[in-house]
Amino acid sequence: MKNNKKIKFTLLIISMLSLAIFLTSLPTIFMYAMNSNGVTTSYMHDDKKLIEEDFYKSQAFDEAVMRPIIGYLNTAVTSEKDLKNNEKKELDQNKKRAKENLSNLSNVEFIVINKDTNEYYTNTSAKDIEEFEGIVAQKQRKAGCVVADIVSEDKSIQYNKTINTKLYTKMDSEGRLASLINIDNIHIQVAVTKNIASGDWIYRIYKGYQNDVLFFKVAGGVSFVSLIVCLLSIILYKLSKVELFSRDSFAIKVLNKIPIELRLLLIPVVLFYGFWLVNSLSYIYYDAYYYDVVYSIVFSILYLFIVFMLIYISGKQIKSIKSKDDIINQSLIVKILILSKKILKNLNERRKNILQKRKDATTKLLKSNQNMPLIKRVMIIVGIGIVANTIISFICVLLWASFEFVGAIIAMILSNVVLVGLAYLLIKKLAYLSDIIEGAENIKNGNLSYKIEVKDNDNFTTLAQNINNIGEGLENSIDKQLRSERMKSELITNVSHDLKTPLTSIINYIDLIKDEKNIQPEYINDYVNVLDSKSKRLKSLIEDLFEASKASSGNIELNIERIEFDQLIRQAIGEVEERLLQSNLDIKLNIPKEKIHINADGKRLYRVLENLLSNIAKYSLSNTRVYIDVTTEDQKVKLVMKNISSYELNFDAEEIVERFKRGDESRNTEGSGLGLAIAKDLVNIQGGNFDIDIDGDLFKVTIEFFTV
Numbered sequence: 155m156k157n158n159k160k161i162k163f164t165l166l167i168i169s170m171l172s173l174a175i176f177l178t179s180l181p182t183i184f185m186y187a188m189n190s191n192g193v194t195t196s197y198m199h200d201d202k203k204l205i206e207e208d209f210y211k212s213q214a215f216d217e218a219v220m221r222p223i224i225g226y227l228n229t230a231v232t233s234e235k236d237l238k239n240n241e242k243k244e245l246d247q248n249k250k251r252a253k254e255n256l257s258n259l260s261n262v263e264f265i266v267i268n269k270d271t272n273e274y275y276t277n278t279s280a281k282d283i284e285e286f287e288g289i290v291a292q293k294q295r296k297a298g299c300v301v302a303d304i305v306s307e308d309k310s311i312q313y314n315k316t317i318n319t320k321l322y323t324k325m326d327s328e329g330r331l332a333s334l335i336n337i338d339n340i341h342i343q344v345a346v347t348k349n350i351a352s353g354d355w356i357y358r359i360y361k362g363y364q365n366d367v368l369f370f371k372v373a374g375g376v377s378f379v380s381l382i383v384c385l386l387s388i389i390l391y392k393l394s395k396v397e398l399f400s401r402d403s404f405a406i407k408v409l410n411k412i413p414i415e416l417r418l419l420l421i422p423v424v425l426f427y428g429f430w431l432v433n434s435l436s437y438i439y440y441d442a443y444y445y446d447v448v449y450s451i452v453f454s455i456l457y458l459f460i461v462f463m464l465i466y467i468s469g470k471q472i473k474s475i476k477s478k479d480d481i482i483n484q485s486l487i488v489k490i491l492i493l494s495k496k497i498l499k500n501l502n503e504r505r506k507n508i509l510q511k512r513k514d515a516t517t518k519l520l521k522s523n524q525n526m527p528l529i530k531r532v533m534i535i536v537g538i539g540i541v542a543n544t545i546i547s548f549i550c551v552l553l554w555a556s557f558e559f560v561g562a563i564i565a566m567i568l569s570n571v572v573l574v575g576l577a578y579l580l581i582k583k584l585a586y587l588s589d590i591i592e593g594a595e596n597i598k599n600g601n602l603s604y605k606i607e608v609k610d611n612d613n614f615t616t617l618a619q620n621i622n623n624i625g626e627g628l629e630n631s632i633d634k635q636l637r638s639e640r641m642k643s644e645l646i647t648n649v650s651h652d653l654k655t656p657l658t659s660i661i662n663y664i665d666l667i668k669d670e671k672n673i674q675p676e677y678i679n680d681y682v683n684v685l686d687s688k689s690k691r692l693k694s695l696i697e698d699l700f701e702a703s704k705a706s707s708g709n710i711e712l713n714i715e716r717i718e719f720d721q722l723i724r725q726a727i728g729e730v731e732e733r734l735l736q737s738n739l740d741i742k743l744n745i746p747k748e749k750i751h752i753n754a755d756g757k758r759l760y761r762v763l764e765n766l767l768s769n770i771a772k773y774s775l776s777n778t779r780v781y782i783d784v785t786t787e788d789q790k791v792k793l794v795m796k797n798i799s800s801y802e803l804n805f806d807a808e809e810i811v812e813r814f815k816r817g818d819e820s821r822n823t824e825g826s827g828l829g830l831a832i833a834k835d836l837v838n839i840q841g842g843n844f845d846i847d848i849d850g851d852l853f854k855v856t857i858e859f860f861t862v
């Protein structure tokens with residue numbers, strides 16, 4: 155067990171440490187990737203790479219090398235007509251400075267020609283572009299170089315770059331070069347050697363680029379490896395079922411001793427500093443001091459590791475909390491309040507008798523004013539406020555006249571005390587009114603046992619008591635109604651059960667009479683047949699009544715199991731199909747081919763389908779269609795039966811599902827008026843939904859169940 159704990163603790167340390175390393179390396183990687191002078195592929199090239207290993211295709215080359223060179227070359231041949239009036243004074247000085255910067259370049263050969271003035275500048279012996287290209291061609295054959303060609307004609311700038319005889323072309327549609335070139339017609343060619351040597355700032359850019367590529371690869375590799383290690387250690391940690399920290403662990407006990415207020419105060423401080431620390435790592439790119447960089451990274455990793463461990467232990471400590479008392483006991487404020495309570499307890503005991511006497515006197519006064527109208531109370535409070543304000547205003551004048559500034563301060567304090575007192579009284583009453591409104595809302599929403607706290611002794615108190623009494627009265631009334639319904643259901647059940655036995659005997663004797671031969675006179679047989687028919691109908695009515703009573707009260711045993719709903723529908727239609735055909739009804743059945751399973755009592759659900767189909771056979775208009783559709787959606791199956799009634803549907807959907815309510819008001823057809831009521835109750839107690847819609851003579855029944 156101890157070894158398992160050590161292994162799990164080691165996995166925890168590894169996961170936290172690797173996560174800290176991963177989060178520490180991310181800002182640095184992001185900064186290197188987003189840096190405009192960094193290691194990514196330049197905008198000139200379409201084959202973008204996160205790490206561009208060819209220096210001449212990188213952002214560093216086009217932004218850190220070519221961009222300043224192009225700016226210097228443009229300035230070197232700028233004429234007065236290319237400048238604004240306020241820039242002409244510094245033209246000679248700027249051209250001199252640009253040429254000085256260009257003359258220090260040892261890894262570059264260049265030429266620039268202002269086509270408007272034919273002025274050119276170069277660090278070679280060439281006098282035009284053709285001669286310069288010849289010089290560059292010889293250099294390419296010897297040592298190799300990269301040639302950049304920038305042509306501006308009528309403010310349309312084209313940037314061409316040749317690397318290893320491959321030409322790359324880009325129009326300056328984004329205005330990257332337009333901000334550097336102010337000459338309408340200019341031609342620039344720059345040849346950068348392939349073997350960059352020390353001696354100018356281009357070499358520093360090149361070496362910095364190589365270091366950046368190496369650092370980016372190392373940081374990316376460390377980030378990836380640390381992430382994999384973190385995920386693997388977390389998975390292995392989760393697989394272990396050993397509990398590292400329990401309620402009695404030393405770390406949890408130490409954390410419990412720190413007041414909860416101090417912990418809550420430290421959370422934003424720790425998170426803010428951690429965010430600042432990680433964010434500051436993104437500026438390592440600009441840090442030239444190796445040891446500062448190493449120190450920042452190591453410190454960030456250790457800090458994040460400690461923060462993650464504290465978060466983990468804090469989470470375990472929160473899980474160990476069993477009740478709100480544990481939180482309260484860790485509160486510094488609560489401890490101070492408990493100590494203050496002990497100190498004040500003795501003082502309160504001494505004042506108890508005096509306060510009790512005052513309370514008795516106040517209670518008598520409040521009782522005498524309990525029935526005072528609310529408007530009168532408001533007027534009294536307003537009057538008190540006016541009188542108090544008048545007195546304070548008078549005192550303010552006296553204090554100002556006597557003590558000037560100090561008196562004004564005292565007057566302001568007194569005035570604010572009165573205003574705060576009145577505001578407190580008003581807020582207190584409004585808060586109590588809000589409690590009363592909340593209580594009324596709870597009672598309205600059905601929580602009849604909710605009680606509004608009774609405070610003070612005024613009109614609001616009376617209102618709270620009245621609302622409490624209303625809720626209590628409603629609760630008692632509903633209880634009585636439920637008891638009445640329960641007694642009614644029990645009475646129907648008992649009467650139905652008591653009628654079954656004698657009715658069964660009557661049916662048996664009628665069957666015996668029917669078996670007798672040569673009954674005289676013969677018309678007695680007709681009487682016997684009528685008795686047989688009516689007794690069986692009476693038995694059916696009693697069974698329906700008994701079933702309806704059990705279904706409505708929920709006092710019915712269900713055998714819930716997984717059944718094929720589509721097969722049950724087909725079986726029910728098959729049983730009633732003959733009666734449907736006798737009524738000249740055309741059945742339109744639409745059931746999906748795949749099987750539909752639900753959890754229900756097959757016997758009870760079959761009774762529901764049988765009742766609905768029997769109603770269709772009884773009450774549908776002859777020579778019409780009956781639509782039976784089954785659809786599935788959102789893990790639900792919906793059965794819809796639609797038929798045209800042969801009788802006027804002069805009732806609403808809620809009324810037809812009441813017991814003993816029949817669609818045929820003239821009662822020309824057989825029926826107990828219980829079929830739909832039984833069907834709805836049976837569907838509801840099985841967890842389904844039963845709805846009826848009536849549109850003119852269209853009668854539609856919808857049944858919904860959850861599929862499994």
